[in-house]
Amino acid sequence: MLRNIVIRRSLAAAAVLAVTAGCTAQAATGRPADSKAGSTATAPGTGTPSAPDQATPSAKPSGTPSESATSKPEVLMASGTKSEQVRELQARLAQIGWFDDTPTGTYGPVTVASVKGFQGKRGLPTTGDTDTVTWQRLLGMTKKPTRDELAGKTVNKPAAKLDPRCMTGRVMCVSKTTRTLSWVIDGKVRSTMDVRFGSQYTPTREGSFSVFQKSRDHVSTLYHTSMPYAMFFSGGQAVHYSADFAARGYNGASHGCVNVRDKGAISALFAQVHNGDKVVIYW
Incomplete structure (x- = not known):
């Protein structure tokens, strides 16, 4: 009888030990421990090896602006730029009364002041730089300058839309x-x-x-x-x-x-x- 009691206590201890080990492994790995050392777990109902666990990317905090929302418009022209595009910019600004000098193709102080004025009247940041937003707004309000406009010989102002x-x-x-x-x-x-x-x-x-x-x-x-x-x-x-x-x-x-x-x-x-x-x- 004593021998039976010892055997029953040994079996109970072994069962407790087995359950404890299983919980520890599941908590540690997130999946049941392999039944045999070195064996490969299989996906349920497929008979094929399941993919290894991968870390799940953490979600962005709520309310965090995306990169596209916080990115600034690209600057196309700024103080010191010399190009034919600057000459076109000056001629287009002249069409709507924001540039009075002859287009030179050089982005100097007068051009900076003209761009700032144009931006301010349209609620854009008054940087004085011509970024993509400023340029597109200007293109929508003006016409492609003629050769005489680019040379400063004339200014073709668009007709005002009558109230x-x-x-x-x-x-x-x-x-x-x-x-x-x-x-x-x-x-x-x-x-x-x-x-x-x-x-x-x-x-x-x-x-x-x-x-x-x-x-x-x-x-x-x-x-x-x-x-x-x-x-x-x-x-x-x-x-x-x-x-x-x-x-x-x-x-x-x-x-x-x-x-x-x-x-x-x-x-x-x-x-x-x-x-x-x-x-x-x-x-």
Whole structure:
């Protein structure tokens, strides 16, 4: 009897030891221990060896931006670049009034300032570098420059898309996008001229107005500057000729008025516009 008790205790101990060993192996490897040393485990129901365990790649933390989302646009041209593409960039900027010099093919300070202005008006980062986003936006707004444009002999500005408010009556239709003033009568453009506007601190108001006063040889009582051919449409803001615009181009800005740089064009316009004619300023 004693011998039977010893045998039963030995068998129980062996069973406990076997279960413990099995748990340890499963916990350590993630799969049951091989039944025989050196044997190969098989995939259930196939009779073929199963693939070795592989580490599962850890998932990216939730909310982590992908590489594509955080990557910056490629810079195509920047300060110091010299190429025909730079010449095309300058000619295209000239078409929409952002570059006044002759295209040179050299990306200098004037080009940097022009690109910054173009980027800022369109809500892009104002780096002054022409990246892929800036370039594509510019291509969508301009036409391929002609040989004369690339040589600085002429500038072919795209026609401004008239605001619907400009389609009836007599209107000075002013587009901030193309930086042009179009004199429109019953939907037909009679003349177009380059204009510039106020700075961010003294912006030119947008909306629909009416000319309420004309003053051919006006002088500003606030800034003591000459405002020839002034046509007032909102408070102290007027359409008028600017000698500073003629000399400096878009490197300067008005105090809120719509500046015209072609003296002959504004003189002819002044003679045609009547008090009560509309002024529409829009993007």
